[in-house]
Amino acid sequence: MRKVQRMFSKLGAGCINKLWRLGAGARLFWLTLISSGESFRRFRLTVREVYFTGVLSLIIILVSAFFVGMVLALQGYHTLQKYGSSEAIGVLVALALVRELGPVVTALLFAGRAGTAITAEIGLMKATEQLSAMEMMAVSPIARVVAPRFWAGVIAMPILATLFTMVGILGGYLVAVPLIGVDAGAFWSQMQANVDWQYDILNGVLKSIVFGVACTMIALFEGYDAPPTAEGVSRATTRTVVTSSLAVLGLDFVLTSFMIAV
Amino acid sequence: MAQSIVEIKDLSFGYKGKLLHHGINMTFQKGKVVAIMGGSGSGKTTLLRLIGGQLKPTKGEVTVGGEVVHHQNREGIYRLRRKMGMLFQHGALFTDLSVFDNVAFPIREHTDLPESMIRDLVLMKLNAVGLRGAHALMPAELSGGMARRVALARAIALDPSIIMYDEPFAGLDPISMAVICDLIRSLNDVLGATSIIVTHDVEETFQFADYIYFVANGVVAAEGSPDELRNSELPFIHQFVHGEKDGPVPFHYAAPEYHASLLRGAR
Amino acid sequence: MERTTIDLWVGIFVAMGFAALLSLAMKVGNLTTSDVGDTYMVTANFENIGGLKPRAPVKSAGVVVGRVGDIRFDAKTYEAVVSLNIDKRYNFPKDTFANIYTAGLLGEQYVGLEAGGDESNLQNGDKITQTQDAVVLEKLIGQFLYNKATEGDDKTVKAAASTESGAHALDASPLDNIGK
Numbered sequence: 001m002r003k004v005q006r007m008f009s010k011l012g013a014g015c016i017n018k019l020w021r022l023g024a025g026a027r028l029f030w031l032t033l034i035s036s037g038e039s040f041r042r043f044r045l046t047v048r049e050v051y052f053t054g055v056l057s058l059i060i061i062l063v064s065a066f067f068v069g070m071v072l073a074l075q076g077y078h079t080l081q082k083y084g085s086s087e088a089i090g091v092l093v094a095l096a097l098v099r100e101l102g103p104v105v106t107a108l109l110f111a112g113r114a115g116t117a118i119t120a121e122i123g124l125m126k127a128t129e130q131l132s133a134m135e136m137m138a139v140s141p142i143a144r145v146v147a148p149r150f151w152a153g154v155i156a157m158p159i160l161a162t163l164f165t166m167v168g169i170l171g172g173y174l175v176a177v178p179l180i181g182v183d184a185g186a187f188w189s190q191m192q193a194n195v196d197w198q199y200d201i202l203n204g205v206l207k208s209i210v211f212g213v214a215c216t217m218i219a220l221f222e223g224y225d226a227p228p229t230a231e232g233v234s235r236a237t238t239r240t241v242v243t244s245s246l247a248v249l250g251l252d253f254v255l256t257s258f259m260i261a262v
Numbered sequence: 263m264a265q266s267i268v269e270i271k272d273l274s275f276g277y278k279g280k281l282l283h284h285g286i287n288m289t290f291q292k293g294k295v296v297a298i299m300g301g302s303g304s305g306k307t308t309l310l311r312l313i314g315g316q317l318k319p320t321k322g323e324v325t326v327g328g329e330v331v332h333h334q335n336r337e338g339i340y341r342l343r344r345k346m347g348m349l350f351q352h353g354a355l356f357t358d359l360s361v362f363d364n365v366a367f368p369i370r371e372h373t374d375l376p377e378s379m380i381r382d383l384v385l386m387k388l389n390a391v392g393l394r395g396a397h398a399l400m401p402a403e404l405s406g407g408m409a410r411r412v413a414l415a416r417a418i419a420l421d422p423s424i425i426m427y428d429e430p431f432a433g434l435d436p437i438s439m440a441v442i443c444d445l446i447r448s449l450n451d452v453l454g455a456t457s458i459i460v461t462h463d464v465e466e467t468f469q470f471a472d473y474i475y476f477v478a479n480g481v482v483a484a485e486g487s488p489d490e491l492r493n494s495e496l497p498f499i500h501q502f503v504h505g506e507k508d509g510p511v512p513f514h515y516a517a518p519e520y521h522a523s524l525l526r527g528a529r
Numbered sequence: 530m531e532r533t534t535i536d537l538w539v540g541i542f543v544a545m546g547f548a549a550l551l552s553l554a555m556k557v558g559n560l561t562t563s564d565v566g567d568t569y570m571v572t573a574n575f576e577n578i579g580g581l582k583p584r585a586p587v588k589s590a591g592v593v594v595g596r597v598g599d600i601r602f603d604a605k606t607y608e609a610v611v612s613l614n615i616d617k618r619y620n621f622p623k624d625t626f627a628n629i630y631t632a633g634l635l636g637e638q639y640v641g642l643e644a645g646g647d648e649s650n651l652q653n654g655d656k657i658t659q660t661q662d663a664v665v666l667e668k669l670i671g672q673f674l675y676n677k678a679t680e681g682d683d684k685t686v687k688a689a690a691s692t693e694s695g696a697h698a699l700d701a702s703p704l705d706n707i708g709k
Contacts, residue, residue, distance in 0.1 A: 044536075047535065047536060047539050048535055050539045050542065050543075051535045051538055051539050051542075054539070054542050055538045055539060055541075055542045058542065094557050098553070098557065098558075124357075125356075125357075128352065128354055128357070129350045129351070129352065129354035130354050130355070130356055130357070132316065132350065132354065133348070133350050133354035133356075133413075135314075135316060135343075136314050136316070136343055136346065136348040137343070137367070137368045137371065138339075138340040138341075138343040138344045138371075138372065139367075139368070139371045139372075140340075144371070155543075156542075158546070159542060159543060159545070159546030159549075160546075162546055162549040162550045162553065163545060163546060163549045165549070165553060166549040166552060166553055167549075169553075169557060188556065191557055192556070192557065192558065193586070193593075195557050195558045196558060196584065197554055197558040199584075200558065201550075201553050201554060201557070201558045205550070
């Protein structure tokens with residue numbers, strides 16, 4: 001009886017803690033938005049962060065995209081061939097990448113590569129009192145540190161996702177056409193006939209922008225909220241990956257159901 | 263009597279109902295070097311954060327230049343902070359910026375000076391702490407004492423009228439310590455500023471401070487000039503100044519009786 | 530400071546992003562094939578559109594000449610009203626025939642236009658009067674069974690006829706069109 005009671009009270013405390021953090025995260029999001037002026041007035045601050053979050057993530061994103069595209073083509077061919085429609089492989093690869101894998105896998109990789117870096121950096125800046133020092137110099141750390149990173153993430157994510165999709169399709173092409181021997185014309189023309197610019201491509205980009213907001217904000221919040229100790233920062237980094245991944249997959253479901261309904 | 267620039271009146275502060283300070287009164291006069299001393303964990307650093315407006319007092323108030331800090335809104339606090347410079351315990355240099363950019367940071371953030379002028383100002387400040395030659399280094403390449411001096415150059419970049427030091431001597435070798443001591447005194451006199459030093463290093467502080475407050479158990483236990491305190495009869499001050507192990511500040515943290523604690527396991 | 534290199538890299542990064550988006554639009558998507566050109570709209574009524582969807586292609590002689598706009602249900606005539614957006618470059622006579630075809634046996638459905646012989650052309654907002662419904666597989670099978678049954682004994686006739694619910698399907702026999 002005592003055990004059950006303790007379990008419930010632990011569960012309740014956990015829930016309250018989660019809600020508290022959600023509220024604090026929303027507050028940080030709001031503060032970031034209203035102190036974003038500086039990240040555009042001094043755009044160089046944001047450009048610098050685009051370099052760290054975007055450019056430095058390129059390699060992992062492009063290499064993964066290439067392999068994902070190749071695997072998709074292999075697997076897709078294997079199945080489609082049973083129904084005698086192996087020409088549709090272009091459509092399969094393109095739609096899978098444009099609609100889902102491009103934005104989602106990019107966001108997951110982004111959370112692991114750039115998100116953790118952001119969390120660790122901000123957490124350490126907090127632990128070494130750099131944020132406090134900035135505050136004492138009458139410089140808002142949210143405007144100077146958080147907001148440029150936020151916008152950089154929001155800018156970098158759709159670019160990364162688009163590159164992922166493009167390179168993935170290229171990988172699929174390389175497997176399907178030269179390797180398997182699907183007709184190149186059929187590969188591209190079927191793709192063009194079935195991938196819609198607005199409904200598929202733009203919606204994919206829209207998804208990646210939303211993921212960009214979510215992943216970057218989670219990473220920033222975990223860093224900003226991390227206890228200023230080595231253990232606190234390392235835990236916050238782990239939480240960034242876990243929370244971002246769950247948020248991306250959950251949001252993906254919600255967004256997809258909206259987009260299909262429209 | 264000289265004009266006071268920072269005043270702490272009847273200040274109480276605590277987290278979650280547990281009070282750290284009970285009614286502290288302090289006055290910091292213009293042009294003086296004032297030290298706040300006390301054992302570890304006596305809430306000295308918290309006092310600096312209260313002066314800087316990073317924390318709100320539970321009761322009482324802190325005034326800077328006649329303005330109550332916690333009554334200010336965000337802009338007001340930022341306006342007050344522009345008059346302050348603070349040296350953090352471990353320097354708190356921005357690790358992604360070079361020494362030069364660290365010192366230039368507050369100037370760039372708060373002024374629209376041309377780059378050539380910023381360069382001159384930064385080199386002047388670095389020269390004052392003797393590190394002009396190190397301007398191209400990154401913080402990771404500096405020793406602890408050098409980092410502290412760069413942070414000091416950054417703290418005085420905008421010629422503040424109040425300079426706060428949080429444990430400026432912690433973890434320094436004797437030479438660096440002497441250098442910092444000397445800098446604190448000379449910068450204070452050259453800039454005509456007021457210095458507030460939080461520390462527990464008795465010897466150094468007694469050499470150059472004008473006035474000293476002792477904080478213990480959340481109240482000001484003693485105050486006075488170094489000479490007055492050195493000859494103080496108060497047992498606590500005596501213990502602290504002469505670094506005795508046991509005295510009014512017990513060696514043991516409050517605990518149940520020793521025998522009882524040990525025997526409980528056997529039962 | 531390495532700022533200039535950072536700027537350069539970010540510039541390259543953003544340019545790559547735009548290039549990828551552009552090539553996605555051109556090479557992968559259908560931005561080039563339709564939608565962008567000016568179109569005119571005509572409507573056509575069908576008794577049954579089967580699985581026709583908005584944005585399905587409109588083809589003539591196998592070439593995509595437009596896309597299906599929206600599909601509505603007319604509560605008065607109990608028919609489906611399908612609007613077709615046809616590329617301005619292609620004109621069709623007023624007596625053009627609109628069919629709903631299926632690409633392959635199980636593929637997507639599309640609208641096929643067969644030009645008539647009228648001198649005047651369809652204008653924006655016109656209505657195509659001659660239409661041919663979608664082939665519904667179940668109906669087809671039912672009819673096939675019925676035809677078989679009329680050749681055989683009477684018992685199967687009754688059985689087949691009773692399974693077929695809509696009687697009117699007989700007179701517009703889709704089977705006639707299958708060879709086309």
